[in-house]
Amino acid sequence: MRGDEQSSEGEQAEAAEREAAKQRILAQAEAERVPVEDTTRAVPDRRWRRDRG
Secondary structure: OHHHHHHHHHHHHHHHHHHHHHHHHHHHHHHHOOOHHHOOOOOOOOHHHHHOO
16 A cells, blocks of 8 residues: 555656646746737738739
């Protein structure tokens, strides 16, 4: 029975580590996110129309 308890604790520790890593990634992504107002509007590139026949 002791082996089952150890593997269960190991799985719980891994799950906790995965959750912590996920939270770190989400926090970093949120910190690096650029608000829509700060982005420039894309200008359509119509040069390809001139290159066609």
